[in-house]
Amino acid sequence: AQEINLTVKENGHTHHIKAEEGSNLRQVLLEHDLSPHQSFFQQVNCKGDGVCATCNVQITENAPSREHWQDKASDEVGHGRLSCLIKIEEPMVVEL
Numbered sequence: 125a126q127e128i129n130l131t132v133k134e135n136g137h138t139h140h141i142k143a144e145e146g147s148n149l150r151q152v153l154l155e156h157d158l159s160p161h162q163s164f165f166q167q168v169n170c171k172g173d174g175v176c177a178t179c180n181v182q183i184t185e186n187a188p189s190r191e192h193w194q195d196k197a198s199d200e201v202g203h204g205r206l207s208c209l210i211k212i213e214e215p216m217v218v219e220l
Contacts, residue, residue, distance in 0.1 A: 134220040150207035160207040172208040180204030185217035
C-alpha cells in the first residue's frame, strides 16, 4: 500500500506524519501520540466505534467526502469531523 503524507496541527505545533493508504485517521493519530480526544475523553470514549463523537478534528485541506450520517450531520451544525470515520486516501491537513 502507498504511504500518504498528513500534516497535523496541534496547539501551535505542526507535525508531518505518514500513514498507509486506507488506514483510519483516528488510529493513525493515536499511533503518533496525537490524540483527537480532548481532556477527559482521552480515557473515556467509544474506541473508534463512531458513537461518542469525541474524536472531532477539522480537515482544512483535501477533506474526504462525507459518507457517514454522523459526518453529514456534523456539517449542518458546524461541528468537526469524526476522525474514527475517516479513511486516509490522499494527503490532508488536519487540525486537532
